[in-house]
Amino acid sequence: MELTLWTYEGPPHVGAIRIAASMRDVHLMLHSPQGDTYADLLFTMIERDGQRPPVTYTTFQARDLGASTAEMVLQSLRESAERFKPQVMLVADSCTAELIQDQPGALALGADLPVPVIPLEMAAYTRKENWGASETFYQLVRGLLSRQAPAPGTERPQRGADVRPSVNILGPTKLGFRCRDDVVEIERLLASMGVDVNVVAPLGASPWDLQSIPAADANVNLCPEVSDLTCSWLARTFGMPTIQTIPMGWGxxxxxxxxxxEVLNLDIDVDAVGESRLPWYSRSIDSTYLTGKRVFVFADGSHAIAAARVARDEMGFEVVGLGTYSRERARDVRAAAKEYGLEALITDNYLEVEARVQELQPEMVLGTQMERHIAKRLGIPCAVISTPAHVQDYPARYSPQMGFEGANVLFDTWVHPLIMGLEEHLLHMFRDDFEFNDSVGPSHLGSEGEGARSLNESGEQICEGNIVWAFEAEKELKKIPFFVRGKARRNTERFAEEQGISTIQVDTLYDAKAHYSN
Amino acid sequence: MSGVIASSAVEHHPGPQSQERGQRAVFCGLTSIIWLHRRIQDAFFLVVGSRTCAHLIQSAAGVMIFAEPRFATAILGERDLAGMADCHEELDRVVGELISRRSGINRLFLVGSCPSEVIKLDLETAAAKLQAKHENRVRISAFSGSGIETTFTQGEDQCLKSTVAELPALASGTSNLVVLGTVSDIVEDQFRRLFDDLGIPNVHFYPGRKASDLPAVGRGTRLIAAQPFVGETARALIERGAEMINAPFPLGAEGSKAWFEAIAEAHGIDSARVQQVLELPYQRAKRAVASHALKLEGKRIHFLPDSQLEIPMARFLSEECGLSINEIGTPFHDQLMMHGELSRLPHDVRIVEGQDLDPALSRVREARPDLTVCGMGIANALESEGLRTKWSIELVFSPVQGFDQAGDLAGLFAKPLVRESILEVGSWS
Structure with a gap:
């Protein structure tokens, strides 16, 4: 039993619904009680879909248990096959149905439906949403393609000299982070390299489209959370190479x-393919103030790893924390964190993430909507870089995260919540200006987050352990703008502790400042 | 527990009635926690369930409440289900963790879910054991919000019913009035002022703002429902001697007037005084409704089942705003609670209890009403087909009861139509 306030991921069957909703001509029959239809609003409200996801929920009640739930499965299957005429019917249990063990997959296979059936096992009590999406996509692709598989050991034929190279883009889904725009951006990028896109899946694909996956030369594993398993199966079974780099950020x-x-054996000059404004914007003199800003990164595996690289190498930030809620990607994130000299935070407990942010006092948080709430509470600027995301992170405008335009978007999105260079200096100089003081927040953001900041202010702990702040020192500390005050307080206290100082005086504050200024 | 199971045939409504079974697009009772945890400020709701339960509550709440919420989920894992971990010991640990973390909690509800019901986890016994352990610290009890037994608003009914046994006995020879069902704080304050003006003493709102605000109940208790979805609690109170006052719900100018009149009559208050007290707020409510009614008059509305507020809302809209009712779908039709409503509905209105989603949507598409009241999962799907909708969840989440909210209530229905008329982009037809 695990105590949970907020959850980063839904249950695995929500992952299955994401695959069904992303595709055309697929229907999911979900054996489930009343209430599970809440999943519909994730699609119609958060992503603003104009239709319900293609799911039929059996909706069993207490009185059906032990008597007629299996019959309800068969009836729902027949009715939804008749009404929606899908090319493929997916069949799964939600968490409660898994307990009553009706085996809807087996029932469906034996029901002589006029449509191919792919049964899914969703492991509701051990797995989560991204696993469910990955497993569903894999079962679908394997179910449709295994009959086409060549004999093991068969050499993959070389592409003819007159045939244009092509790839599949695998992984993007509904409710993914900016998948809609990332697909467009990567298609453009590939087009400018002379590479055709054979199939994009699951987003926008039909089962019929999936059948032609092996016709491409390679697979782009664009969202490993969803497509890793499928890409490795395609590599093993059809000898299709996988392109692993996630094109997020300029580098x-x-x-x-x-x-x-390299994979497609093309002679391409990287400089000629495209260009982003990020390198120049980052070198532009006004960006100097970004240098060494301490950022905390927490996201799904791929976005966390990619964002950390952009943060350090392309924005000039210092990555002070890196983590993910996705246990399936823990190994990769741990390895990445090592490169930044950090211990990765692997947890799906929102309170643990909050505690870490509080402890690190970063100047910026790059996270999910959960971290947006944490940052708001603590008065720290934040940009959302990953699912789970809310409706405002499904914008009307074209706003990819990947490719060269994606790099531009990252630069803008991450700079926006920060106080800009000269304003930061003026706040340092004239703290008591009645209109433009730091409790008002960045001037271009109006009064956003003001209430939250004053909450943080009042909750500020001025005495830690055995160390006490003298009144004058405390007053001096408050002259330091809020966006660096936490860091100054922490450094001073650490310094005092190391030096065996029990009462922090104004001089201690400046001694600490000198000690840590490098 | 009758739960979501359809009741016997409706007797008080002469029009066409039917029951439907099949796929339902209605939340389960756990969703009630979203308003209950805000109403009862020192209560904490611990759902014992699955990741789905946790995800449902946070998704249905729409926006996350960014203070630490007063609800959580104890997620059952494979070890619990396989019997490798003793669920009661695990619950003991989780509750201990929670209580030490949240010092302001005086009341803890263990909330049953579909998985906990199916594995027959006895939360009532668990609550009793935990109570013994935390005796002087926090009051602990259990109720079920599972989707196999409750729909959406029935969660509140189960929650309240679980506390009825704790209500103190009303001293004989005394009397009080219990207003049953969550109303917003502002509505409670307005109602209290009117009860004072009418000269009705000892009024208790149930649930109150504090978990310890428990009304006494007994032979001198008069009971009036402020919400339609509290039928089982009403029956439990009647069993303890309360006398139920029959009235329409306090929605709209007429509904509010009839509601207060019925209460005043039960208290034997002079009708001249009643008219004098109610006249001003009644006229104010009429004026407020009238400005919105202009935009609503002559339109056709269709209710898909959601909160059990469908019948009183339809009554208000047909009686006061001039709408015609295409169909009233309701998840559960409780005759006891609808007694004061049905006679005020147009006689030929079709009432459908329960749901079979796809045929129900087909009827909406065929009728093409001007406005469809439905759950959030369906609204955008209908909008994209050119149909205007109103989210029914707003009717539960906004202050809509009483005279001074009557205009706001009409406004909630008028807004989608107003929006259609002012937008110069896109097209709904």
């Missing part, structure tokens, strides 16, 4: 281009 986009060129 990773260039690496992606280089990897595509």
């Amino acid at each position: 990773a986009t260039r690496d992606f281009i280089a990897e595509v060129a």
Whole structure:
């Protein structure tokens, strides 16, 4: 039993619904009690879909248990096959149905439906949403393609000299983070390399489209949370190479281009493919103030790893914390964190993340909507970089995270919540200005987060352990703008502790400042 | 527990009635926690369930409440289900963790879910054991919000019913009035002023703002429902001697007037005084409704089942705003609670209890009403087909009861139509 306030991921069957909702001509029959239809609003409200996801929920009640739930499965299957005429019927249990063991998959296979059936086992009590999406996509692709598989050991035929190179883009789904725009951006990027896109899946694909996956030269594993399993199966079964680089950020986009060129054996000049404004914007003199800003990164595995690289190498931030809620990606994130000299935070407990942010006092948080709430509470600027995300992170405008345009978007999105360079200086100089003081927040953001900040202010702990702040020192500390005050307080207290000082005086504050200024 | 199971045939409504079974697009009772945890400020709701339960509550709440919420989920894992971990010991640990973390909690509800019901986890016994352990610290009890037994608003009914046994006995020879069902704080304050003006003493709102605000109940208790979804609690109070006052719900100018009149009559208050007290707020409510009614008059409305507020809302809209009712779908039709409503409905209105989603949507598409009241999962799907909708969840989440909210209530229905008329982009037809 695990105590949970907020959850980063839904249950695995929500992952299955994401696959069904992303595709065309697929229907999911979900054996479930009343209430599970809440999943519909994730799609119609958060992503603003104009239709319900293609799911039929059996909706069993207490009185049906032990008597007619299996009959309800068969009836729902027949009615939804008749009404929606899908090319493929997916069949799964939600958490409660798993307990009553009706085996709807087996029932469906034996029901002589006029449509191919793919049964799913969703492991509701051990797994979560992204696993469910990955498993569903894999079962669907394997179910549709295994009959086409060549004999083991068969050599994959070389692409003819007159045939254009092509790839599949695998992984993007509904309710993914900016998947809609990332697909467009990566298609453009590939087009400018002379590479055709054979199939994009699951987003927008039909089962019929999936059948032609093996016709491409390679697979782009764009969202490993969803497509890793499928890409490795395709590599094993059809000898299709996988392109692993996630083109998020300027450097990773260039690496992606280089990897595509290598895998497809193309002679391509990376500089000629495209360009982003990020390198110049980051070198532009006004960006100097970004240097060494301490950022905390927490997201799904791929976005966390990619964001950390952009943060350090392309924005000049200091990554002070890196983590993920996705246990399936823990190994990769741990390895990445090592490169930044950090211990990765692997947890799906929101309170643990909050405690870490509080402890690290970063100047910026790059996270999910959960971290947006944490940051708001603590008065720290934040940009959302990953699911789970809320409706405002499904914007009307074109706003990819990947490719060269994605790099531009990252630069803008991450700079926006911060106080800009000269304003930061003026706040340092004239703290008591009645209109433009730091409790008002960045001037271009109006009064956003003001209430939250004053909450943080009042909750500020001025005495830690055995160390006490003298009144004058405390007053001096308050002259330091809020966005660096936490860091100054922490450093001073650490310094005092190391030096065996029990009461912090104004001089201690400046001694600490000198000690840590490097 | 009758739960979501359809009741016997409706007797008080002469029009067409039917029951439907099948796929339902209605939340389960756990969703009630979203308003209950805000209403009862020192209560904590611990759902014993699955990741789905946790995800449901946070998704249905729409926006996350960014203070630490007063609800949580104890998620059952494979070890619990396989019997490798003793669920009661685990619950003991989780509750201990929670109580030490949240010092302001005086009341803890263990809330049963579909998985906990199916594995027959006895939360009432667990609550009793935990109570013994935390005797002087926090009051602990259990109720079920599971989807196999309750729909959406029935969660509140189960929650309240679980506390009825704790209500103190009303001293003989005394009397009081219990107003049953969550109303917002502002509505409670307005109602209290009117009860004072009418000269009705000893009024208790149930649930109150504090978990310890428990009304006494007994032979001198008069009971009036402020919400339609508290039928089982009403029956439990009647069993303890309360006398139920029959009235329509306090929605709209007429509904509010009839509601207060019925209460005043039960208290034997002089009708001239009643008219004098109610006249001003009644006229104010009429004026407020009238401005919105202009935009609503002559339109056709269709209710899909959601909160059990469908019948009183339809009554208000047809009686006061001039709408015609295409169909009233309701998840559960409780005759005891609808007694004061049905006679005020147009006689030919079709009432459908329960739901079979796809055929129900087909009827909406065929009728093409001007406005469809439905759950959040369906609204955008209908909008994209050119149909205007109103989220029914707002009717539960906004202050809509009483004279001074009557205009706001009409406004909630008028707004989608107003929006259609002012937007110069896109098209709904």
